Every structure is written in structure tokens, then in C-alpha cells.
Amino acid sequence: MAVTFLGVRHHSPACARLVADTIRSLRPAYVLVEGPADMNHRMDELLLGHELPIAVYTGYRDPQRRHGSWTPLCDYSPEWTALAAGRDAGAELRFIDLPAWHPALAEVRNRYADAEARYGEVTGRLCRAFAVDNVDALWDHLFEIQPADGLAERLAAYFDLVRGDTPAGSDDMAREAYMARWIRAAAADAGGRPVVVVTGGFHRPALIRLAERGDRNWPEVPRPPADAVVGSYLVPYSFRRLDAFDGYQAGMPSPGYYQHLWESGPAEAARRLTEAVTARLRARRQPVSTADLIAARITADGIAAMRGHPRPARVDVLDGLAGALVNEAIETPLPWATRGPLRAGAHPVIVEMIAALSGDRVGRLHPSTPLPPLAHAVLAVLGDPGEERLDLGEDAGRERSRFLHRLRVLRIPGVARTSGPRLGGGTEPVERWTLTESGDRLPALIEAGGYGVDPQEAAAAVLAERIRGADLDELADVLFDTALCGIGELTGQVLDDLARAVGAAAELGSLGRTLTVALAMWRHDELFGTSGATTLATVVEAATHRALWLAEGVRGGPAPADLQRVDAMTAVRDALRHAGPSLGLDTHAALGVADRLAACQEAPPDLRGASMGLAWSLRGTAAADPARALRGAFVPASAGDWLAGLFALAREEVLHTPGMLESLDELVGEMTDHDFLVALPALRQAFGFFPPRERHLIATRLVERRAGGGSGWDLMRLDAAPELVAAGRALDERVEAALRREGLIAS
Template sequence: MTAPPARAPLLLGVRHHGPGSARAVRAALAAARPAAVLVEGPAEADALAGLAADPDMRPPVALLAHAADDPGRAAFWPFAAFSPEWTALRWALDVGVPVRFADLPAAHTLAADPTWGDGDEDADDAAPAPDPLAELARAAGHEDPERWWEDAVELREGGGADPLAPFEALAEAMTVLRERHGSAVRPRDLVREAHMRLRLRAARKEFGDRIVVVCGAWHVPALALRTTVAADRALLKGLPKVRTELTWVPWTHRRLARRSGYGAGITAPGWYGHLFAAPDRPVERWMTRAAGLLREADHPVSTAHVIEAVRLAEGLAALRGRPRPGLDETTDAVRAVLCGGSDVSLGLVRDRLVIGDDLGEVPAGAPAVPLQRDLTRLQKSLRLKPEADGRDLDLDLRGGTDAARSRLLHRLRLLGVDWGEPAPGRSGTGTFREGWRLSWQPELHVRVAEAGVWGTTVESAATARAAFLARTADTLREVTDLAERCLLAGLGDALPAVLGALADRAALDTDAARLADALPALARALRYGDVRGTDTAALAGVALGVAERICVGLPAACAGLAPAAAEAMRDRLDAVHTAIALLPDPKPDPGTEPDPKPGSGSDPGPGPGPGPAPDPPSEADAVPGPGLLSDRWAGTLRRLAGGERVAGVVRGRAARTLFDGGLAGTRETGRTMGLALSPAVPPAEAAAWIDGFAGGAGGGLPLVHDERLFALLDAWLGAVPDEVFPAVLPLLRRTFGGYDPGVRRALGELAARGPGAAVPAAAAPGFAAEPDAARADAVLPLLRLVLGPEVPA
């Protein structure tokens, strides 16, 4: 059987990612039976074309090109199953016809200025680039270009008697448009079209005239233009060029819905994919899929709903003069019938079906940097499949697989590959549980390529990058954060370099505020290292040194602060107090004595002034000595609480911290409060003190749950003279007005009960006057089972 005469070369102008165009291309190729096919795409991708026929290749996928020396300079050429270019590529491979990519090489595209060819914005007479789709729709009497194109192309049933006729009509229309808007054609397009003509000439010389070119419809008149080889080469002369690497990478429907690559973003990739894949009755099949999705979300949708939705969509199409129901009609029918008029339920259909979360797959044989291959191996061994749809992952760090997953995700974050984000509220300091939110996006392939300069495996690359970051860090806090991240990532080989930089910077940094900013990360790193079984002895030494320097330098750093700086210092005080509680106490040097115990009466006194003397030890206020570092920190808090030059908000927070920790008794704290809020104290300073004592982190919840604290404030407030109360009221409103409504309501209920409600917990109903030692000891066997045999008997 002889082939029919072809209109050679055959130029098939299409709209990128159009299912109607894809069906028409398939029919035209089957009718023309060309000797070779040229497809719009970077010319260097010829060697990768054969991978499109691999059984493991599943669109949506994209050609990724990046500069070999600068992987961050990259570009994508995406393809979906319903893309005309992908249809042509697969048809050629399936029937054994040679296929080539004809567009400008990526080596030139990546080397050019990103704004190259967009026109001279400074020229007053610069014509805007035309929108061919809008021009054709306007000529046909339609205001909505998308709707006109859907009616004219995407919803057409079959290609008619002559499958080539639609392409000839479209080429004729584009020729008229280019003649009318010739001055507005972008220089970038002229260069690309010159290269396509050269590739077409080379193909005709190799395969004869029976060539089919599949490209954007806008380029068809330019490819049919008769020019000389010298003229086309002149347009390409002098173009910048870089060495590039190309590969196939997975793409997503959600990413197709954005303007990416060559600007061919579409609004409904899931709907277009359905139109292309449905063998018949696309509306009925679409409604069935929508009903199934809504049923999975526990929406009451029946078969009768589906039938009525189909009838409504067809009726709307008839009323609106459309050949078949389009996306607008099916969406209106889904909203009215399947969703009961709810836009919330419709949002689920739009997100999951109209757009979709399809993630393509690429065969293992596709070119990739070594780091990408190691990452793929780890993903398979740890059973962490990349997914476009975000999902939550809860890890138990006591398990081998979950611990390895945690290390992988933390190492990738060190490399700038943010596949996973720590889930807020799922992890606690020093706990064995960790939460992540995973979402794989195509751009991460570029990040992996960029990170390939650090090593060939994820572990070696993360180690090298951590060492580099340690050398180039500008602040102590950056190094402490890096030490924590290395422990989380299990990068033991990077710790010597990081700890060395940490020790050097900690020894040279004399700013107590910067040291206070750095200590919390060190404390967390020690706790995380303990959970993961990491040796953190060296890190503990640095952390203890930083903590002791904070104890020495913090009182002076808190003197004479402006209000904003004082607020920040209060937050640092809270963070340091929490961090010190996590640090191990150092062993005292031989021949030295620890700082005097807080509350013992031998404390040298706070700050430059003597301050109020602590209460004599009593049975109610007795405090056990917690350890050397804790003693020093308690002494620092006392100096802050009584320092005359220390900002009021810091003094108030220090007094509150001493009280909460049992380091200052009720009488001592009450006396401190009375002095800080006496009539002789300026109102602004008094307001800052009460804000530091009762405001800040945690709001008023401690007042609700700590009856001693409530009683303390209640007793002070009840002792305020009537003539002074109007001056005190604004101070209280400033602090208590920031509490949540529920907290204010609970405090009001406590106050309404009267003075008897605020009593020590030991005297509250349901509590004995003294602890029951026997009942307390009964929990020790269970604690030993949970925490281990090291719990003392």
C-alpha cells in the first residue's frame, strides 16, 4: 500500500497542552505517515527522546536543562499525556519513525538574559505582543478566548473527513495575524524560528520532504516562510552559550496549572486530561468521578444525583449555544446537584479533579547527577515515595527506619532541598517523636542538581556543606543552629568542624545578648543528641561555658535598655531559663565552693544596690540546692530582680521566674512586688514591672492554675490604698488586657469567689494538708519500667 501524497513539509500548529490539538495531531500523523517528525523542544534533547517510550515513563514529565557549572540556572519543558508534542513523540516512537527536537538549544536559552526578547520597554512606540487566541476569538465574535477555543477545538468530536483541514485553517489565520502584528513579534521568537527552519532543512535533507513539524500555531507562518540559510544563521550568530545538561524529571498537574517553561500554563489540567483519556461519554464519566470523590469525603451522593447532574450540564450547554458541555457547565452542575450548592464541597472537586495532583514518573535510566541517584536509592530503601500532594509523616525516633528517615530529611534541608518541613506542634524538645509535612515539587530536582557540587551522596554532600557553613557563619547563633541541625541530621563527621567554629566564636563573643540567643539551640542539640544516642560531650562543654558567661554578663546587659530592647531581653531571659534547665550541671573544680544557695540569706545582693533581703528560710519557702549551674543562674536572676538600673520588664520577669521555680518565697516576692509598684515608683516603670511579672509568654494561664500566684497578686491589689488605685488601674489594664478572653473570664470567676478562693493548694478541697509519701512511692516501679533501671530506689 502506497502512502498518500503528503503536503510536505506538513506544519501542524497546536496549542500547548490542548487535548483537542493532541487528538487532531494523532489523526493527522496517522493519515500523513511521515518519514520523520520534528517536535518543538530544545535541540539537545534528541538523545533523550527514546526514553519517552520506556514502560516506566509516565507523564506529566518535563525536560529539565540546567547549566553544568550553575545548576540553579535551569529551564523546564513540561509535557502531559494530552500535550500535542507528547502525542507526536509517542506516535513516532511507537511506529518506529525518527523524531527530533527542533527548538533553540537550551545552551543558548540558559545563557541569555531572562528578559531577552521581551521588547524594549523604554520605547514609546513599542507594540505589545499579540495574544493570538484572543484575536481569533474576537474575530469569531466571542469575548472569552478560552471558551471559544474549547468550543472550536477541545470539544470537537473527531477530525472530519480531512484530518489536515483544521491545521490549514489555523495556519491561514495565524498568517493573517502575523502580517497584521509583524512589528510586535518578539526578537526571541525570531531567533527560535530561524533555528527551527535550519533544523527543518536538515531533516528534509536526511529524510526527504515527508516531514511533519508539531509546534505552536504562532510559529507556523514563520516556518513556512522562504528564507536563505545565510539569513537564518545570521540571526543566530553571536548568541551566548553555556554547557548544559539535560534529563527527564517528573512533573505535576498542579504545576501545569501555572505559567512555567515557555509560558503555556493552563487552568484545568485534570479536566483536559479527562477529555483526552475518556473513550466516550466524557460528561457522564466526569460526573461519576466527581461523585466517587465526594462519597470518599462522606458526602451523600447517589446514582440519581449523577444522572441529574449530567442532564443539567447538557441543558446548560444547549441554553448557552455550546456544542457539548464544557468545564463551566459541568462545574455548575456539580455545584448545584452533587454539592447541594456548597462552594466548600465544590472546592474539593476543583482541587482534586479539575486541577489534580498527578505526579509523573521517570525511568531509572534517565540521566541524573550522582546525588540524585543516591537520593532515589534512599527513597526506595526507606519507603519514602515522592508525592506532589502534601502528606503528614509522624516518626518515632526509637525505630531504625523512622530515625533514618528523619536523618535523610534533615540532611536534605541542610542542602536546601526542602522536601519536608517540620510540622509545628508535632515535635517537642528532646522527645522521641517528630512530625513532618512532605511535598515533592519539580523544582526540587534543580535544588538536588545544585547540591551535587557538595558530594555524590546525601550524607557526604550534607557533611561538606555543614563544614562550609561553619567556616562562613557570621554570628554565634548561626553556628549554634548549625550544630543542632548536624545532630538532627546525624552528621558526626561534620561535628568537629562545627564545634571548633562554635568554640572559637563563643570564646571571642562578649555580647551577653548574642550568647543568650545562642544557648537555646545548644541545649536543644544536647537533648536531641541524647535521644539519638549521639556523643555530645564536646558540645556540652561549649554550652556550659556559654551559660556561665551569660550568668556573668547578663545583669550588665540588661541595664539602661529602651522599651523595645527590654521586651526582647525578657524573651531571651525566658529562653535561657528553659535552656539552663536542660543542661547538665558541671562538676565543681577541686578547692572551689559553689555559689551560695538562693534563699540562704548569704547571697551577696542584687546589682549595684542592696535590694530587698531574702526571707529567712522557712518550711514553706525552703528550696533545695539544685546544682552548681542552677545556683549561679539563680544568683543572676536575683541580681536582675533587684538591680536598680535593670529595665522594669526584665526585673519583673526575673522576680516571676524566681517565684515559679521555688527560688523565692511568697513573702519575699510579695515584698519585691510592693517595692516595685509603690506610689514612689514612676507609673511607666511600674507598668513595665507588672508586665514583666504577669504578662508575656503564657498570658494569664499561670494565674488561673497557680493559686499561690493568684493569691499573691490578689493580696497586693487588696492592699493598694483607695486614693492610689486610680493610678494603678491603667498599669493593670495594660497587662491583663492582653490576655485571651477565656483567661480573663476564668480570672474574673476566681476573683468573684472572694479571698477564700485563693488559698494554697495544700488547703484546697480534695487535698491533704501533707503529701502522702507512701502513695508517691507507689509510682516508682512504673517509672523504672518506663525510664530504665537508673531511676534511684
């Protein structure tokens, strides 16, 4: 067979040049490329004239499995140059690998992620032999910055060595057997003319062996199961998504650098990298002098010579820049000495260097590229950027709200709700949304197209996926989202699951959260479109009973207040108050539980306070002298926790009961400085349950008590101009946003 096998590393400029040169030289009858065979009939679409990087996104969904994967391509991907050069040479182009949805690729999120983990032992020995830190530096050392002479032979020797006698897994064996069938059929059909095969180097040795014997008929493209939904579309991609420093385990990290290497060679790539780092640092007002750049260049050249490089490689340039620009000690390894996402807390100069390496290129699809129905459905009605106010009491407002919530569930960028009904919060009849432009919107819509043809179908599929295996907290979230999205058929399913989960619930906080959601939807059924959902009433009733039963069994000494537990007691109070008569809830039994818990010294302070508040708010009067109860519970280490529970459930009762604030003021005044500092964090948390208007009322009464008159604002104002405070807060927000953006603190 006149077959030339080219084993490559994905996204390698050296391999891309070799592939293009080989095809131009041989002018083969067929160019066979590792890629999804079900895209062969859409080769013209792939070669429309897009601005790379782009990717083929494949979404797969059946009753048992959901899978999404990408086949990314950039200018210097060997697979791309194979297609482009093959088309120019008049060759027949074929992808020869199994479709991305196939079970053999079920664990593959990215088809062109390297197989280095499978031969890590060999590459580890090579790294030690050549005194380099990792396989990326090894690859540059052996191939990217070396002369092109003999590259094909060196690549073949490298991949023969790293694969060795390592047995492939069953998935790789299935893929290689399938690719070999395409190779045999193409060789037979070529009639003696050349055939060029471009695959990952890991597969090359096996394909050479498998292509020697077997049938020579064209293989069929596998069809998905009848109950599966499969879609493949081109999506714009970006260098950020290609970068190993952002978590993509591709063949090459630092795509911006390798784009320069592809376009201009090692010397120019080194110069452009230095310029990009300098520009980024100066844009952030980091001083970079000409002397620093000279020192970085001299250091990089010296390191390259020491390492035996004819020209500075990527790590040589980076080491030179780090040596010249970073003056402080660095406690962690430099990121290019390892692999994976950039660690939080990295030096700011290092962060800018990694960003310069990555580049900011974003692909663009040709205008004639087909889009999935979902993208058309959304873009036709989404509207222009701006603010939207929706009245949920009107049909038009509810429909628009449901449309935007479906996009939120699908995680479409540039669609953000700023106010409205929230889980565990109020049920405002008005929503406000902000729509902004986003370069990531089209890719997200294309990828979400695998879930359905319109926003309702796609959002329903996402929510159905979230239901499977969800715990009580997650079911509460899904219930709320199904209601906001207006997907009634799922609401009933979630409610049935919730009803079963409530009966087995063992955690008071999660149960309270579920009760909060179910009660809000029961009370405002017209707003949420849940009228007639009888299971809602069952969930409210069962959750109320179960929460009281769980609460009575909680024991524990002083500890920080558990606000989820307090919220659960608040949910019980609201259920008894708003649904008790309609649903026949036993308020008398609930009061008995509350009284017992309030007097139980083995119960946590926050739960005792909340139980007293529950009984007080339901009766309208305290069962015992509240001031006396306050004195009995006021222990510096736990007073704030007890008050947090009390204030959460009986804030207004406390505020308007004579003597309560005065008693509390006396107790605080009697505390030693040490006790006050111990109690202060919890006290601040407790008083946070009062809204600003009520805090002002408390401050006014304290001023009257202490000073005989005056304004409560005196206790609530800072001795600083409002504009200074506002500027300080704005600065804090900008600093935090910058730190998160640069990966210096966790998001």
C-alpha cells in the same frame, strides 16, 4: 523546504490529535519537537513504555546559580504524540530547543508553561469578543469542542494573531534562533522528504521566518560550564502537579477532564466529569439526588446552546453542576472563571468539582529507566516502613540518624522524625522516626539527585545553598541541621558566618535563638560531633554579651509577652550557668544588667519579669522581696506578661519560695470580673511554663489554702469522661485535617 510547522498549545487534546494525524499522513523524514536537545541521545529511554504523565527533570548547580526545571508529558501532550507517531512512521526524532539548564531558560521552571502572559492583551480582546471568562474557556470554545475540519488553519490564524508584531525577549530570540538551525539542517538532510516541526504556537511565526535562510549545518548541543553539575532524569509526574488549579501555569488546567476528552470526546468527557463529581460528593456524604443530576445536565446543555457550543464544554458542565448543587450564595468568582490555585474558603461542593476535574492519575516509569545514583543509594538502605528508635550514644544510632536527617533536609516524603534533639529544645539522646510509603518519594529522590550522588553530598549542597544570604535565624537553623546531618565541613563555615552576624545582631529574639543552638552544641559536642569547634565557644561568648547589651536598650509599654525575647533571656541564663566558668563569662556584669532591667518601668513587662527571674535563678535568692515585687508588677493588663517572663526563668524558685503562690492567689482573688477577663489570656500563657506535675502541685496548695484540704486534681479535671474528651480532640484533629486537605483553611 517541505517543512510543515505545527504551532500548538501544550497539553491540548485537539492539538495532539492534529499532530498525530499530520505525521501519519505525511510520514516525514524528521519530526522536530520543542524540547531539550541534550535529551536526543536518550530518546529510546524516553520511549521505553512508561505510564504517563512523566517529566524530564533537569537539575543544574554551579557556584552562582541553582536551577531545577521540568518538561512534563501526558497522553494528550502534542509533543508526546509527535514522538510516538513519528517513531511509528519511521521518522528521525529530534528535540530542537536549548537544554533546560541554559541561561535562556533560567527563569523557566516548567518548559511547557504557556506564554499567554506575553500576549495577554490580544487574548483579553478575544475573550471579550467571544464573551468568555478567560483564555482556557476561549481555547475550548475555539478548538477543543469544535469539529476537527480546518483545525490547522484555525490554529495558525490564532497564533499569528496573538503573537502579531510583539517583539520577543532576548531569551525567546535565542531559543528560536537555535531551533531554526535544527529545522534548516533537517530540511537539507531530508532531501525533499517532509519535515514536521511541533512547537508552541508562540514560536511558530518566528520559526517560519527564521528557517528560510541561514546555514544548514547541524547545531551543536551547548555544554554546561566546567564548574557546573547538571543531571537530567525522567521522573513520574501526576495530574495534580499538572493542574493550573494547583498553581501550575500549564497550557491546560483540569488534566483529568482533558484525559477523558482525549480518550472519548466532549460528550463522554462531560458525562464522566459529572459522574466523578457525584462520586466524590457521595463519598463525603453530601446528598446528590438523581433530580440534581438531571437538573445539572439540562442546565449544562442549555448553557452550551446559549454559548453556541455544538457539545457542552468543560465550563458548561461546571456551570451546570454549580447551578444544580450549590444552593448558597458564593461571594467569590467560580474558580474556572479565573486561573491559579483554588482559594481558601471555597465552597465544599466547588472543592470536590475541582478535584474531580484534576483527577488522581500518577505516572509510573518503566522498570528499565535509569535512576540517579542518589536514588539507588537511598533506596538500598532506607528500609521498610515502620517505627525506628535510635540511640544517639551509639555509633550505629548516630550514623542512621545522620542518614535520615539528610533525607529530611532533602525533603524526601515518608521520612518523619517524631522526637529527638530539637532547635531550642532539649537534647534527648534518643530519636524516634516514622517511615511510611509515599508515591512522591521516587520523584523527590530523582529531583534531589541534582544536588549530589549520595545523601551526604546532596544534603551538603542543599545546606550550602541555604547559607547564602541567610539571616541570623536562618543561620541558626542551618547550623543545627549541619550538625544533625554530620556535615562537619559546613559546620565550620556556618559558625564563621554566625560569629560575624552575632556582632551585628540588632534583634534580641533572633540572637537568643542562635545562642540556644550554639550553647546546646557546645555542651553536647560528642552528641553533635562538634568536638574541638573553637568557634562555638566564640559564638556563645559573643552572643551572651550582645544579648545583654541589646536587652538593656529595649523599651516599650504594656504589650503581649514577646516569647522570643523571653527565650533569649533564658538562653543567657543557661549560658551563664553552664558555660560561664569555662568561657569566662562575666556573671557579675550580667546580674547588674538584670537588676537594672527588673527595676526599669520603661522596659516591657515580660522583660522586667524575665530579668528578675534571671537574677533570682543565678543568685539562688531574690535580690528584693519577691512578694513585694509581685504586688508592684501586678497590673491586670500586664500582670500575665510579667509573670510569663518570671516563670520562664525562675519557675522552680517561685514554686518553692514561701508566700509566693499565696500572694499571687490573693492578688487574683482581689481582681474584679472585668480585670480578671482582661488578664486571663496572659495568665494562662504564663502558667503554661509549668509542666503538668508542677501545675498539680500548685493546684494542691491552692485547694489546701481555699478549702482546707482535698486533691489538686479537682481543679485540673473536667466534668466529662476521659473517653469523651479524647473523642472530641480526635474529632477536632480530623476536622482540621480535612479542612486543610480541601484547601478551606491555610496550611
